Amino acid sequence: MKILKGAEVSAKIKEEVAQIAAGLQEVPKLAIIRVGENPDDISYEKGATKKLTSFGLEVESKVFPGDISDEAFKREFVAINADASVDGILMLRPLPKQINEQDIEKMIDPAKDLDGISPVNIAKVFSGDTSGFAPCTAEAVVCMLKMNDIALSGKRVAVVGRSMVVGRPLSMLLLHENATVTICHSRTANLPEVCREADILAACVGKAAMINHTYVKKDAVVIDVGINVDENGKLCGDVDFADLEGTASAATPVPGGVGGVTTAVTGPGSANVLGGSFVAMKLYGDCIDDMILKYPAAMKCAFGENPKGAYGQNGRKAPVTRMAVAAQLREMLFKAQRYAKEVEAA
Numbered sequence: 001m002k003i004l005k006g007a008e009v010s011a012k013i014k015e016e017v018a019q020i021a022a023g024l025q026e027v028p029k030l031a032i033i034r035v036g037e038n039p040d041d042i043s044y045e046k047g048a049t050k051k052l053t054s055f056g057l058e059v060e061s062k063v064f065p066g067d068i069s070d071e072a073f074k075r076e077f078v079a080i081n082a083d084a085s086v087d088g089i090l091m092l093r094p095l096p097k098q099i100n101e102q103d104i105e106k107m108i109d110p111a112k113d114l115d116g117i118s119p120v121n122i123a124k125v126f127s128g129d130t131s132g133f134a135p136c137t138a139e140a141v142v143c144m145l146k147m148n149d150i151a152l153s154g155k156r157v158a159v160v161g162r163s164m165v166v167g168r169p170l171s172m173l174l175l176h177e178n179a180t181v182t183i184c185h186s187r188t189a190n191l192p193e194v195c196r197e198a199d200i201l202a203a204c205v206g207k208a209a210m211i212n213h214t215y216v217k218k219d220a221v222v223i224d225v226g227i228n229v230d231e232n233g234k235l236c237g238d239v240d241f242a243d244l245e246g247t248a249s250a251a252t253p254v255p256g257g258v259g260g261v262t263t264a265v266t267g268p269g270s271a272n273v274l275g276g277s278f279v280a281m282k283l284y285g286d287c288i289d290d291m292i293l294k295y296p297a298a299m300k301c302a303f304g305e306n307p308k309g310a311y312g313q314n315g316r317k318a319p320v321t322r323m324a325v326a327a328q329l330r331e332m333l334f335k336a337q338r339y340a341k342e343v344e345a346a
């Protein structure tokens with residue numbers, strides 16, 4: 001069983017973001033908003049700051065006391081949201097009860113909303129519009145699969161969990177990749193049987209080690225989103241990882257899997273905003289050009305008879321926003337890389 005490691009995917013994203021950031025005149029700045037002193041939030045903030053700084057981005061923490069009033073927090077939030085020097089915002093949730101989180105979701109500038117909490121970005125995820133931001137965890141799962149060259153188009157995927165934070169947006173992103181998605185939840189009848197139909201199984205349940213080999217089809221890929229603490233106080237996922245040996249072809253561990261990619265995926269988004277999208281477009285476009293020269297046969301399979309036309313038309317000249325164009329080119333580059341590998345292996 002192949003172990004799908006978050007660190008490897010994160011390193012690839014780092015390379016990509018560093019290249020974009022290096023082409024910019026100003027370093028993109030991300031604000032991490034934390035309310036209160038929850039140790040999990042502090043540890044997430046530290047990890048995200050270290051990772052994104054190492055990507056060449058600037059990170060500034062905005063910390064507020066846990067008992068801040070709804071009114072005072074909203075005042076602070078409005079100022080951060082409107083601050084032209086802040087390109088992207090990551091807000092650690094849940095917020096304390098006295099703050100109306102739904103109001104904040106509606107207030108955040110969709111163009112700075114790196115974790116896809118704004119109704120505008122959620123609508124984009126559900127309608128298949130790639131010009132917005134998806135929730136980081138859902139995005140991290142798709143990234144994990146794509147960067148490990150795991151094909152999604154035409155594959156059967158079971159997503160266990162239907163929360164708005166993970167299960168639902170993940171299902172929509174997978175649908176956008178042309179997977180056939182089954183969304184499972186606590187009322188799904190015959191859950192192991194339904195999961196055994198899947199080529200890819202994503203566990204987003206929040207129940208320690210619930211998914212074992214009886215849920216997994218032979219040679220399926222298993223992605224564990226869960227972050228739980230077991231009876232011994234040890235961090236563990238929703239999947240009994242060791243039990244999958246001999247059944248799954250690949251799986252993500254916990255820790256060391258999806259969690260490490262969750263913060264990394266905000267990197268391309270934050271580098272992409274403002275001027276970054278021009279640099280990103282050029283970077284991805286140039287990489288596709290190189291691929292066309294190097295692997296003409298594979299690119300014909302990927303893009304048809306006129307590979308350059310395919311990306312030119314869908315890419316640089318299309319009347320969509322720069323971020324969407326950069327995102328499209330990034331998608332095309334993934335596709336080109338996958339076909340080149342398939343053709344090379346054949």
Ligand code: NAP
Pocket residue numbers: 137160161162163164165166167184185186187188191204205206207225226227228258259262
């Ligand atoms: P959540 O809001 O509690 O949702 C859990 C989902 O699992 C619900 O849809 C629930 O179904 C379903 N479920 C619960 N028990 C089930 C069962 N026995 N059989 C089938 N389905 C069941 O949790 P969440 O926020 O989506 O998070 C899920 C997990 O991901 C948690 O472990 C969380 O810590 C982790 N997480 C990880 C990251 C990361 O960065 N890796 C980020 C966020 C969350 P119903 O809808 O029917 O109740």
